[in-house]
Amino acid sequence: MTTSTMQFKIYRYDPDKDNAPYMQDISVEVDFAIDRKLLDILTRLKAKDDSLAYRRSCREGICGSDAMNINGKNGLACLTEIKDLKQPVVLRPLPGLPVIRDLIVDMTQFFKQYHSIKPYLINEGPRPDRERLQSPEEREELNGLYECILCACCSTSCPSFWWNPDKFVGPAGLLNAYRFIADTRDEATNERLDDLEDPYRLFRCHSIMNCVDVCPKGLNPTRAIGKIKEMMVRRAI
């Protein structure tokens, strides 16, 4: 037998008709021969109740759409194995951001912080005819940084981001800030460090490391933040 019934508790809220959010108990027939990931189950649930709202796109963990809080921990539905989940499986929207509907949150604040670190290469020198050279070792420095998918699992698991989402850049933004600082082609290291040298923007990170724990791509924002701090110390002496 590959089929079995799984129990779910799902956060529901449609501001068009609900006065307040509530947790919905749902049981679903699962066929383990076909259903492997949580997203497969959500697809099944949505086929029965088309009002269940969540974001999804690539279903392979590269687009970052289907981040949610799964049994108390942030993750991507498309990469979450269902057989490992404790029941009832409790699904909630990402914590710390305003809920628009069901599992969909308003990510404005998250992207605002990402945009605030100037997430683009700054090199105003004349453009060479060919590519700018970068050694394999220099390029290696970008590994573990450029792979960020902006799913927001990390920032929305960070207590510092919960308290100060408008002032603290958050782990995703800081990881991306270091991605450009670490890029030998970027010429704005000093400006980038100046921008982050602030009691809130960078220094609200207290190395709680929830971000590292939840990153579905296995990235380490805390290490990137540590490297930024190190560079600040080094340039001060």
Next chain:
Amino acid sequence: MSKLTIPVRKFDAVIVGAGGSGLRAAIQLSEAGLKTAVLSKVFPTRSHTVAAQGGVSASLGNSEEDHWHWHMYDTVKGSDWLGDQDAIEYMCRKAPEVVVELEHFGMPFDRTDEGKIYQRPFGGHMSNFGEKPVRRACAAADRTGHAMLHALYQRNVRANTQFFVEWMALDLIRDDSGQVLGVIALEMETGEVVAFHSKATVFATGGAGRIFYSSTNAFINTGDGLGMAARAGIPLEDMEFWQFHPTGVAGAGVLITEGVRGEGGILRNSTNERFMERYAPNAKDLASRDVVSRAMVTEINEGRGCGPNKDFVLLDITHLDPATIMKRLPGIREISIQFAGIDPIKAPIPVVPTCHYQMGGVPTNYKGQVVADDGTPIRGFYAAGEVACASVHGANRLGTNSLLDLLVFGKASGDSVIEDVKSGTIGLKELPANFADFTLARLNRLNTQTGGANVNETRLELQRTMQKHCGVFRFKDMLIEGVAKIVEIEKAVARTEIKDKSQVWNTARVEALELDNLIEVAKATMVSAEARKESRGAHVRDDAPDTAANPNGRDDVGWHKHTLWHREGSALSYKPVIMTPLSVETIALKTRSY
């Protein structure tokens, strides 16, 4: 019910879609100072370009000698001579420029020891006019699309591009003269319907791989641009040509890049044989995708498939140095562990041909302008990327030419818009009085439908029909039956019903509207495929076999021409393939072998 009004916003240009081509076009327009709106169903970095893996082609020659003319030859041959040679020359000549530009934008390409962009071999990439494999695919590990999409988005942040995120375009606005005046779009968060009135409209909406049951494509790839164009009376070109990528993870459909074979991966059947040696003695595992996919299905059909049901083959990289896998193919290892439950360092990956890419689309020229049947541009309308048919991919696309297509034609369409706006060729014409009626009637129908068809079930039926009747190998009787089935499904699509009536983030409504687009693409595909009585590139049928007169079943006398499917009456017309390149000699018709 005429003269219903909706809010109108005015722009110089509206770009629909924020994947690679939309973002590349947006860079041109924003940096030129045009008032531009970019609409996207998803946050830009969630567009499906993000899932491209292996590389972007350009004859940079960083590891060995290469030339754009060789790239052009490979592309024409890959297209089975159905590609337009002016557009192909344009794309291949522009490739080094747009790839270097991308590097300047910050793209984290892998590097050679000299610090140049790393290049790997790929299917159908050869040196010296088909002689031997060449390293032409510029790569960022096996995450090239992700690195590219983020770099393009980042450049747009720098350029202050105005995005409308999580807006779905519903219909094109055209006036009586046929000029395109913008789109009507739905804001998903609020349910508000707004007209984006513009001098220029650029479609960069991507493909429609979700017409098939088994697809490497994202949920969002529902052919929205194709549906909108078809409903507005614009024909769809060469829709019978769909690429089945040889290596989708069996069961899951998730893509495994051809770059795996570029790095030395080998396809094996149940007897452990490297079977591609029999089908493509020269290029072997790096033959063109249509050739490899057919070989795999033949192996499976002849009983040499693997697994309990003998329904897949194996992609083997266990002989590669684990360090190479970790360095060059880390994403593939992750995907294999996640979706096949195996570590490719230790065991081969079960793979099966999976629908991947639409070669056809909205007819354009090499400047990214949408063209009428006679080749004249439709005023105010542009398209680039998978939604467009320039046609550079013809009957079969070469791996890595899709990312190149995005860059080259995204940029070209942007440049065409700038030229047409600045020269005054297109201006902000008045909207027709009833411009919103059709769209509002569609929405109203959906809101009030009772006793209608279930969206999910109807879509599944459409996908299963396409999979069964229009797959890797096609059969005359199945195609005829397929057309009849699609016509039946079309009736169900016209009366879909949703239970969710909320105005806030109504995904049921979005999925129903997407199905309206999927059905147009499915019908165009099935009807065009049924009609084309030859085998060419990815379109291979049982009644057009390999003969002396028609090698590989290709009939150049009868069928060396582009299909145009018109929604009105589901009628077909044809137009000649452009065989004259821009500066070099024609690459003459020849039998294709690898």
